[in-house]
Amino acid sequence: MGSLFGKIFFSFWLAAVLLAGAMIGVTRLMGAGTIDEAQRDLAGLAPTVASLWTEGGGVAAVIWLRGLPLEKRPVLLDARGRPAAPRQHLPRHLMRWLPHSLEPGVQNLSPGHVAVVEPLPNTDPPLYLALVLRPGQLPLMPLWLRILLALLVIALVSYGLAALLTRRLYRLRLAAQALAAGDLSVRVGRRGGDEVEALARDFDLMAGRVRELLETQKRLLRDVSHELRSPLARLRVALELAERGGDPSKAVARIGKEADELERLITQVLSLARLESGQAALERRPVPLRELLSRVVTDADFEAQSKGKGVACISAFEVTLAGDPVSLRSAVENVIRNAVRHTPEGSHVEASLREEGSEALIEVRDRGPGVPEDQLEAIFSPFARSSEARERSGGGYGLGLAIASRAVAAHGGRIQARNHPEGGLLVTIRLPLRGTIE
Template sequence: MKASSLFVKIFLWFWLAMTLIGAIGVVLALTTDPRKADIARHRERLARQSQEIIESYETGGVSALQEKTFELDRRGRSRSFLFKGVDGPLAGGRVPPRVMDLVLLAAQTEEIQVKYGKGGIWVAMPATGGYVYLTQATPPGPIERLLNPYRLTPRLVTAFVVTGLIAYLLARSLISPIGKLRRATQQFAAGDLATRVGPEIHRNDEIAELARDFDRMAERIGDLVGSQQRLLRDISHELRSPLARLNVALGLARQKAGEAATLSLDRIEREAERLNELIGQLLTLTLLESGAERPAHDPVDLAELAGEVAADADFEARSRNRAVRLSAPAPLVVEGSRELLRRAIENVVRNAVRYTAEGTTVEITVAGRDGSALVEVRDQGPGVAEAALEKLFHPFYRAEDARDRQSGGTGIGLAITERAVRLHGGSVRAANVPGGGLRIEIRLPLAAG
């Protein structure tokens, strides 16, 4: 396994994080003693204050001592006393009896003595000349305790922030390229076969290898799809020539044949027309798939366009004892190619006419909804299995149900609709209608302004 592999990176990052957590825990356990920390921090300050008070007393007497202790108490939010012996403070004042024991112990041991109480910390510090300096520090407030770097809480917060930063950097290092790969996959699935992700991922691990594999796969699929499109286009063009010759031969045969051959010739003509329609649809689908067919940006009134399609479809549907009805309350203008949009709507409507039950009506509704133009086409046919709804817009797909048995279609019309709508920035979906029938919705963005 390479040293730059993702496994090694994850291992090292987590190892570092756990090591830091362990080290911080050990340091906290060894160094976090608020009382000792308070004493250590205040020792130098107390020694300096005691020296100032003693000098004031020796040079100015009790009055100077009182002024000095008042100044120190106001500045440090404390109470200060100076002792020489254990008879009581030199400047007067009341000291609790339990604190006098602290003064006596400091004088006897010549070591600093500390006593914690509700009112704060009492500290007795022996000084030269038999003096003992006694001070009471008021307890710090909640914010001061929280921000005190010598206490446990801020140290835990610091440890939490450090380990959180390490975890964030690790997560970002892992997720960022995966996000790029996911977006590239979505673009590729949406039909952008030119999508590549390798140049955006500057790493040398398994994720980079996955990106390179994705690019190779995308290139291979692009080549296969391109070959398929070229094959369909070439076959479609090649079929047009013999089909044209077949139509010429059919016309000559009609002139020479008698009444007995009319039925057979009519059948040949219908099949030739069907083949010609299939070739035209194949060419259209190939152009849409390859991107050679680009929609214009002309204003198109969908209500008017749907009205034209509905009129033509209704004329043909009545010969089959069916009907087409349009509901378009107001004009709805979109931008695009009128011919492509007409083909998209017409394929859906003709598909509905083909499958709707005899004696029923295909309903077309054109309306604005949520800032989009919506064209709904509903038939009264047998519907489609739920599992097959998403596949209806795949080329050459035909559902394995009653619609398939009734159909004479080629399975290309709805595929052309889906690609034409997608080229216009819209979407199309199919859904079964409760009570029977299929509803296909075409959603297109309205023209600006």
Template sequence: MNIPAPRIYARMAFYVGTALAAFLALAVGSVALLASAELASYVQTRQGPLGQEAAAVLAEGGRPALERWLAGTQVPAGATVFVLDAQSRDILGRTMPAYLEGFVRNSVVGPPDEPGSNYRPVRLAPQIIGPDGASYTFLVLPKGITIWGSPAITFGLILAALLVVGTVAWLVAGAFGRPVGELQTAVRQLASGRLEARLPAGITGRRDELGDLARDFNTMADQIVGLLEGRQQLMAELSHELRSPLARLQAAVALAAHRGGLGETERGRIEEELGRLDQVIGDVLRFSRLGSAAEIQRRLVRVGELLADLVRVEQIEATARGCELRLDVRDNPTVVGDPALLRSGLENILRNAIRYSPPGASVEVSARSEGGMALIGIADRGPGVPEAFLQRIFEPYFRAPGSGGPATGTGLGLAIARRVFEAHDGTVAAAARPGGGLLVSARLPLADFA
């Protein structure tokens, strides 16, 4: 089974990916902007002449003069100046940030130079030398910026994250939340009996799973409306079909009462109407039961043998009406289905053809295999059906105007036939026959012996 790619998840992934890219862009931009603003005074101090001034003061007055100079020097607000001895201690006794102590000791101040060695390790801050040969490290640090960044940068990142998350939430709510809400409302409306409930084109036109679901909902709602309307029509037609024989029965009983007993004519009439009532009720039961897949007992069925037996049985009625049945079976196709149901469906079509065939005409029954399907055709030379009604003749109780012929059936024969073939994954259709008459064609999948 081919499962289509989940388009809705691809859309959500696109939103999330776009959100991450936007967040990274905003984060980098905000960090660069805020950091450049906050580090401006630090860079100015580091690149300024303070280090040279400190070296001159140390050379002239030693450490005491350097301490006085450091305590009284105005340093820009964005920077802090430390002067560290060989043990990485500030000469004014100020405490270094704990997270910087190891870094400063190893990479900024560094180990003492080895006597007599011409190698000097790289240090990340300038060194100034006193008159006594003692070396000091001149270290400039940005004020307010830690290893975790500054409060302004943290605030900028949080603001960027909230902006991106809010935008994505708004997009997701508009793209998924609103359609789901409208679908839920439509489902509740339909469940409450509002059969006109449908989803708008804005949702059904989507090209993702929500659009598929919306289209399926509208299709389901249309089918429910069609089923309910069909049931109402079925009940109305059934009432008419039952009322007519009941009225004739009442008339026959009244006539018998008037005469003081049942004569042969009244008895025959009552038996005929009772038989018609039994036929109507039986057809209604068969029609309703065909909606259940559990009623179908599937087995191998040879279509040619089924048609031959059916033609043999119906030949009696065809002879009584003055017409002839002709059977043409090629390949004797085999299908999988319920023999009783298939016989019932084909019997209804064949009887309908016999009923409308004029005396001296022939009804042609054929079967063959083609393209993995069993093709069954029943053709007559009756009055035919107008093209506009060829599809409707399979509806319950529908009679095509101008079709002529005796209206002796229950009006469910072709409707039962259609349900039989659809229950077997087949189809049935009617077409005008060249030269006059009607051709009813049924298609059933061939049995797979592979």
């Protein structure tokens, strides 16, 4: 009975059972008085009928019994349940019961029919008086009492059901009001199997997600503000140096460089925001991954050469999938640029592409110090800082891997990082070959 439907159904079923039981009970209580009265009447008639039987036989007894009202007229039976005298009218319900042995007292013949049996004193063989009380003779519960009883039973069951539902809904309402007031830690915290408890669990999931999104937004705003301070401070220093009569060409070059840094940071933040909000306009068309990876590797290697580093594509199979070429290139490019940033001078970054089952795998490995195991997932968060060994010495704001992660997720894929056994960090991008863009 875990579902709300089951509880409502059971409540109405219980109300019907209680109502029927109550009516039967009250009717029996009211009918008990009539049965007692019939027993007293038969007990009063028994000596007279026994005397008539002894003095005048069965005919005299039957003639005397016929003088009684029909509804109070008993029949005279022997010990085997047969009519003890002729010319007696036996009710059909009594005739069905007669094959059974007679016992003094009250006998239930059929639904609504009751037989009252009284032995005649001092008769040999034993004789009995039997009176059948039909439903019309038993007192019925008045209509107003039946209606009142039905309303009472239904009201009690309905109150219990309403209290059960409204109490939990009221608790859910209080939690919703607290969440609207800014309490992001509020939880209903109920466990159960019906629809109300499922709604409570969904509310808790929603509240947790809202809290996570708001905390991410606050952290992103805080990190962006922090990252903006450095280029702005350098801009201010360059302006002050120019105002003091320094070399204008150096100041202008410095200002241009810092302006480019600001533009790059703002562009990355906007790209991340669009991907996280789902507002990025992603196309869906065939993308040859081998060609895409080759172009990214060529561009990254050209830039890395000036720093004494290199980027090489060690293997690339022909793999084509449906996706957005711009966001996919951005994801791969950010992963490779991150690897170039952390690989030491004189080493190179390796990239590869292959097909594995229903997925395309792009792997990028650098020769850097790697990342602590407990931070392998955190590096895909915005403005993530791994360890002192992988400080942002080569520039960047910790947004590249976050953008790559969101872009891959938008294509139904996964991105993960692990430390290579021979050193360095290995980042793997898994993209479904027949995936859908979310």
